[in-house]
Amino acid sequence: MTLIIEAVVLGILTGSVYALMASGLTLIFGVMDIINIAQGILVILGAYLSYTLEKYLHIDIILGLLVTIPALFLLGMGIEWAFMRRIKRDRVMISILVTFAVALVIEGLLNFTFTANYVQLQAPYIDAAIPVFGFYLPYIYVFAFILSGVLLTLLYFLVYRTKFGFGLRASMQDRTAAALIGIDVERVQTITFGIGVALAAAGGMVFGATNPFNAASWGDLISRLLVIIVLGGMGSLRGALFASFAMLVISDVIDVVWSPIWASTVFFALLIVLLLFRPQGFFGRIEGRKQ
Amino acid sequence: MKKIKRFGLLALLALLLAFPQLFPDPAVTSIAIFALLYAGAATAWNLFSGYTGYISLGSAVFYGVGGYALALLCKGWNIQGGYVPFLLLPLVGLIASVFAIPLGWIALRSSRHVFVVITIAMFNIIQLLAYNLPGITNGSAGMFLPTPPWDAAFFNTPFYYVSLIVLLFSIGVSWWVRNSKYGLGLLAIRDDEDRALGLGVKTGPFKLVAYVISAFFIGMIGALIAYFIGSLYPPFAFTSVFDINVALMAFLGGIGTLVGPIVGAFLLEPLTQYITVQLQVVGLDQILFGSLMLAVILLLPEGIVPTLRRRWVKWTASRSATSPVAGIRGKGQALLVKGGREGKR
Numbered sequence: 001m002t003l004i005i006e007a008v009v010l011g012i013l014t015g016s017v018y019a020l021m022a023s024g025l026t027l028i029f030g031v032m033d034i035i036n037i038a039q040g041i042l043v044i045l046g047a048y049l050s051y052t053l054e055k056y057l058h059i060d061i062i063l064g065l066l067v068t069i070p071a072l073f074l075l076g077m078g079i080e081w082a083f084m085r086r087i088k089r090d091r092v093m094i095s096i097l098v099t100f101a102v103a104l105v106i107e108g109l110l111n112f113t114f115t116a117n118y119v120q121l122q123a124p125y126i127d128a129a130i131p132v133f134g135f136y137l138p139y140i141y142v143f144a145f146i147l148s149g150v151l152l153t154l155l156y157f158l159v160y161r162t163k164f165g166f167g168l169r170a171s172m173q174d175r176t177a178a179a180l181i182g183i184d185v186e187r188v189q190t191i192t193f194g195i196g197v198a199l200a201a202a203g204g205m206v207f208g209a210t211n212p213f214n215a216a217s218w219g220d221l222i223s224r225l226l227v228i229i230v231l232g233g234m235g236s237l238r239g240a241l242f243a244s245f246a247m248l249v250i251s252d253v254i255d256v257v258w259s260p261i262w263a264s265t266v267f268f269a270l271l272i273v274l275l276l277f278r279p280q281g282f283f284g285r286i287e288g289r290k291q
Numbered sequence: 292m293k294k295i296k297r298f299g300l301l302a303l304l305a306l307l308l309a310f311p312q313l314f315p316d317p318a319v320t321s322i323a324i325f326a327l328l329y330a331g332a333a334t335a336w337n338l339f340s341g342y343t344g345y346i347s348l349g350s351a352v353f354y355g356v357g358g359y360a361l362a363l364l365c366k367g368w369n370i371q372g373g374y375v376p377f378l379l380l381p382l383v384g385l386i387a388s389v390f391a392i393p394l395g396w397i398a399l400r401s402s403r404h405v406f407v408v409i410t411i412a413m414f415n416i417i418q419l420l421a422y423n424l425p426g427i428t429n430g431s432a433g434m435f436l437p438t439p440p441w442d443a444a445f446f447n448t449p450f451y452y453v454s455l456i457v458l459l460f461s462i463g464v465s466w467w468v469r470n471s472k473y474g475l476g477l478l479a480i481r482d483d484e485d486r487a488l489g490l491g492v493k494t495g496p497f498k499l500v501a502y503v504i505s506a507f508f509i510g511m512i513g514a515l516i517a518y519f520i521g522s523l524y525p526p527f528a529f530t531s532v533f534d535i536n537v538a539l540m541a542f543l544g545g546i547g548t549l550v551g552p553i554v555g556a557f558l559l560e561p562l563t564q565y566i567t568v569q570l571q572v573v574g575l576d577q578i579l580f581g582s583l584m585l586a587v588i589l590l591l592p593e594g595i596v597p598t599l600r601r602r603w604v605k606w607t608a609s610r611s612a613t614s615p616v617a618g619i620r621g622k623g624q625a626l627l628v629k630g631g632r633e634g635k636r
Contacts, residue, residue: 035407086589092404093346094588097542100535101584108577215574219531223415226408234404261423268416272397275409 003256006135011249013141014210016148019244021203021221022228023155023237024196030172030235031192034084034095038103040222042197045106046072046204047213048114051121061123061205062143068201076197080190103218110215118212126209144206151202152241155195159237168192172235220264227271232283239283311451320447324519326560327454328512331461332533333540333552335508338465339501340538341547342474344481345403347502348534349410350509352394352417353387355529357510358517359421360386362434372437376518377453380511387510388503395502399495411534418529433524436517450519457515461508462553468501469549477501481547536563543587545594554595 025039046068053064079102087094125143129136159165167188170178179185207213207221228247232239247267255263307327311320332354340346360383365376398409421428428434439446468474476497479487488494517523537552540559545551566576591598 035404083585083589089592093344093407094592096346096348096407097538097588098585101581101588104535104577104581104584108574108579108581111574111577220415223411227412230405230408230412261419265416265419265423268412268419271409271412272416275401275405276397 002134004253005133006137007252007256008249009133009137010141011252012245013145014206014252015245015248016145016152017203017206018225018228018248019241020148020151020199021207022225022232022240022244023152024199024203025225026229026232026235026237026240027155027159028193028196029229030237031168032084032095032189033091034193035092035099035226036193036196037096037099037222038079038106039099039196039200039225040218041103041106041110041215042072042076042200043204043207043221044213044215044218045075045110046201047121047208048110048204049201050205050208051114051119054121054123061121061209062147065147065202065205068205069198072201073194073198077190077194079197080193084189084193085186103222107215107218114215116214116216118214119208120212121205121209123209140206140209144210147202147206151199155199155237158195164188164191224264224267227268231271231274233280236283242283307455311448315444317443317447320451322561322564324447324450324454325516325564326557327451327458328516329536329540329560330553330556331454331458332509332512333537333544333556334458334461334465335505335512336537337541337546337548337552338461338468338508339498339505341541341552342468342477342481343498343501345399345406345498346538347410347505348407348531348538349412349414350505350537351513351529351531351533352414353391353506353509354513354516354533355417355421355523355525356390357383357387357513358523358528359428359434360510361514361517362436362523363427365437366434370437372439374449376437376514377449380453380457380514383514384507384511387513388507390510391503391506392499395499395506399498399502414529414531414534418525421525421529428523428525431525433522435522438521450515454515457508457511458553462549464504464508466549468504473497473500478547536560539584539587541594543591543594545596545598548594548596551594551596558595 021039021043025036028034028036028039049068049071050061050064053059053067054061059067083098083102084095087098123140125139127138129138130142131137157165159168167178167183167185170181170183171185171188171192175185178188211217224247228243229240231247232241232243247270250270251263251267254266258266310323314320314323332350336347336350361376361379364370364379364382370376370379394413398406398413401409422430424430425432439449441449468477476487476492476494479490479492480494480497484494513528517528536559537556540555541552542555543551543559544553544555563576563580566579593601
């Protein structure tokens, strides 16, 4: 029983981190019709940045976020400016290939710089743990949950309570109409891409602190994130949040009651079952006919 | 014009047939075998994804299923290495097709954006199953196929010709689909699915059949490559490199065209083989490959074949512009080509 409680608690805590990474992905899709396959490798890049800061400059990994988040924000805007903006036709399909290529280049650079050996982030609160409900919970999970909570709240205010967020939601609904009422859609898109990628930096720090990783870890990660945003309904922030918690809790519980090797399979199998009954995901809208 | 085309095709076929005699070096023929098989795989991928516009990034499922099917058949029926496994290829293709029916039926229920994501997810499930069902696949310890009893100098020759036959067969089917009423239905689905449905195209079965045909060929090709290499491990039998390579080849050559994927494969596969064998620097192949992919997609979004064809039409039009009648004809052609392009999404 304790094991199941532990799995549920861990699932909720790590679910919040997946929610952070997935909301970056779903936000970019909602505003730009772009499926950013590079999100996975950008999470790993964020983890490696934290690793470098911690190892060579001895900057604490949470403090290091003050450097890595702005760095990835700028990188995201750079990627949008250099590649995404050039895609004129068939955005969804071409964007998948372009972001996949970007991911491949970054993976190559990371392999080249850091080799393929697995590394893990170090900090005193990663190993230390507090006892709750009869098991030991490492502090990092609690910190990760608080961090995700803060960032997701900030994101919520940005999207729903600011002028920029108004422009963002307008661009999500209808790009042409948004441009007609005077919103600089291109600027909104560049900044949105930057924000989506910046969220990967925070996700990367937690991912790197809780899992050993190398550059190739992004394949599994991006598959999970894609499953989450499809489950939630692509473009829906609420859906991404809900699906992250649901998936992580389910897979962590299966991990302990059945076997770790089946946890990921069930993760994907659930997706297929859901799609049989609700092809648009939990919160997705049924796509209207586009002229 | 037609005569030149026919002559060119025959010359190309003769060159392909004589290739192992002209370049008997096994290192060269190995690269040629991979190029032929990848050309076949890209053609099969294009038959579904190129014609219908549903991009699949999980075709390695059938590549791996084909490999494991051949290995299991050889093990179950106690077949020795030699020519017999080649004869099993159609059966292997059928097994892959049977696999494709439920997978395609589920995945094709969704919109084409979600479809891409589902194919990636399915690829991950099946790869995990290969690890997690050691009773069938022997897990991460891998499986071995029988070794053919041929000496090193002759070894590649049978593989080369079987690969050529598979490639020609897949081109034949792709050509037939492209020129049939069925293929017209697939192209209509790509251009506007709702309208196609309204006009009486049975979009569901049409897509599923194309998906299954594509799986048939990819399964055979996966089995051939597994037999050629001699061993199967989950990460190599179900590899995302295959998923992305075939898609890239089709995009490079020209997605939705008949020859495009073949051109793309003949350009890219030798390069891939060369890079992976020659450059042993970690990560460099990924950087080169990714950059090349970016350059192709952003600078040549239509692919090589449609771009060249357009240039050719323009060039002949401008050359014959001196005579007024021919000039109008040329313009008309250019307009036709342009219209065709805009029709695509």
